[in-house]
Amino acid sequence: MRITCPICGARDRREFTVKGAALALERPARDAGDVAWDDYLHNRDNPAGRSAELWYHETGxxxxIVVVRDTVTHEVFETRLADGDTEAGS
Amino acid sequence: MTELLAKTPCAGLLPLRAGTTTLTEVDLGQLTSLAPYRGQAAALSDALHAAHGLAVPGPGQTTESDDAEAIWFGRALVLLAGPAPDASLAAHAALTDQSDAWAVAELAGDDAAAVLARLTPLDLRASRFPVGATARSELAHMAASVTRTGEQAFRVMVFRAFAQTLAHEMRTAMDGVAARRTR
Known part of the structure; x- marks a missing residue:
């Protein structure tokens, strides 16, 4: 499996560490209420199919990186920097 | 008074030779990581150019002047090799001395790419990784920096504490490739 890092290009999966669903990017507001926070902290989807995940380009x-991929076929649809920065940085 | 002797990271480990491939320790001089402050990348580039005659390398690239080299070292991170960093750089970036932190070696010979290919998942073909290209990747499961310094030469950098592991893994890979060349 190869993942296209927005900065480094297509790289082997071994360079990356997967964290799981990209929930951390959808953190509820401080005053969102118990239901929203309970859902954020404890409830997890386990989709068979399209999923957005956080990956860390650890040895790169x-x-x-946010990787949008299919958990059944492993097809990768999209990768982008998790902080939304469009500048790849130096 | 006790006199302390500085040892290089690969002292007693390198050089290695197997077949036509050699692995030799390299002294890059002073190593300083430059991490630009937010929004300061362009200003750092100007300051680096004014002080050391170097452009800040883009991802996967290196730049050189007469006495200094800038190596792309990660996202918003550049390693300045050679001279001590000019004081003007500190206004735009966090400067960290890493001179004693890295074991640096050059792998050279006709089989250099074949040896490296046993240890790293990088695409080392000259069309994708030409002379001057650099990458952060893993080398035998160690975090490494790999730079192509010649058609048949690569510079590898790993944390100094892994110098012995580097020598061991390289020895195994070099011997394996060399054995397959023998008829």
């Missing part, structure tokens, strides 16, 4: 450039 050390960027956090």
């Amino acid at each position: 450039c050390a960027a956090w």
Whole structure:
């Protein structure tokens, strides 16, 4: 499996560490209420199919990346920097 | 008074030779990581150019001047090799002395790419990784920096504490490739 890092290009999966669903990017507001926070902290989907995940390019450039992929076929649809920065940085 | 002797990271481990391939320790001089502050990348580039005659390398690239080299070292991170960093750089980036932190070696010979290919998942073909290209990747499961310094030469950098592991893994890979060349 190869993942295209927005900075480094297509790289082997071994360079990356997967964190799981990209929930951390959808953190509820401080006053969102118990239901929203309970859902954020404890409830997890386990989709068979399209899923957005956080991956860390650990032995590469050390960027956090959102990888949109199919958990059944492993097809990767999209990768982007998790902080939304469009500048790849130097 | 006790006199302390500085040892290089690969002292007693390198050089290695197997077949036509050699692994030799390299002294890059002073190593300083430059991590630009937010929004300061362009200003750092100007300052680096003014002080050391170097452009800040883009991802996967290196730049050189007469006495200095800048190696892309990760996201928003550049390693300045050679001279001590000019004081003007500190206004735009966090400067960290890493001179004693890295074991640096050059792998050279006709089989250099074949040896490295046993240890790293990088695409080392000259069309994708030409002379001057650099990458952060893993080398035998160690975090490494790999730079192509010649058609048949690569510079590898790993944390100094892994110098012995580097020598061991390289020895195994070099011997394996060399054995397959013998008829």
